[in-house]
Amino acid sequence: MVILLSAQQISKSFSGKSLFENISFGIAEGDRVGLLGPNGAGKSTLLKIIAGKMTADSGEVVRRRGMKLGYLEQSPSFERGQTLFEALGSKLEHPNENVGVVYEWLSKLDLLQFGEDFQANRLSGGWQKRLALGRELVADPDLLLLDEPTNHLDIPSILWLEAFLDSQTNMARNLTLLTVTHD
Numbered sequence: 803m804v805i806l807l808s809a810q811q812i813s814k815s816f817s818g819k820s821l822f823e824n825i826s827f828g829i830a831e832g833d834r835v836g837l838l839g840p841n842g843a844g845k846s847t848l849l850k851i852i853a854g855k856m857t858a859d860s861g862e863v864v865r866r867r868g869m870k871l872g873y874l875e876q877s878p879s880f881e882r883g884q885t886l887f888e889a890l891g892s893k894l895e896h897p898n899e900n901v902g903v904v905y906e907w908l909s910k911l912d913l914l915q916f917g918e919d920f921q922a923n924r925l926s927g928g929w930q931k932r933l934a935l936g937r938e939l940v941a942d943p944d945l946l947l948l949d950e951p952t953n954h955l956d957i958p959s960i961l962w963l964e965a966f967l968d969s970q971t972n973m974a975r976n977l978t979l980l981t982v983t984h985d
Contacts, residue, residue, distance in 0.1 A: 812861035872943030878934030880922035893941040927954030
């Protein structure tokens with residue numbers, strides 16, 4: 803069992819209110835972890851700490867050297883005027899050298915129907931979530947953090963997301979997931 807990430811004694815509070823104290827856990831390669839709880843419990847905050855987008859008040863998060871992390875935020879955003887092709891390639895070091903990979907993901911995510919030059923910010927919330935997921939997956943992460951991935955999705959899109967993630971975690975390279983939800 804290869805440990806990808808270890809959190810040790812993590813604590814965080816806002817305005818004097820403690821969200822969590824002294825949390826410790828590890829995530830191993832191939833794990834599928836679900837973090838459930840009511841709104842305001844600190845789930846998204848913990849994910850931001852793991853992703854390095856926020857600092858903990860105390861404790862530390864240690865990542866395996868060379869580990870690639872993907873982070874799907876609750877409400878993804880795209881640069882104004884950014885095309886679907888540009889959005890998907892934005893996490894790649896050399897997107898122009900990986901055109902085939904970007905087109906492969908445009909196809910896998912059923913985004914080619916809009917055309918590669920369609921502006922990402924003109925998509926509906928559900929399609930933006932799908933594009934944001936692709937933006938993270940195109941970089942081939944070892945650990946994918948999903949923050950409320952079903953927000954803004956209708957039932958068919960939720961079913962698609964479940965099937966898609968299941969197919970990704972059952973491939974030869976087993977994608978590790980940490981999913982936050984209140985569902």
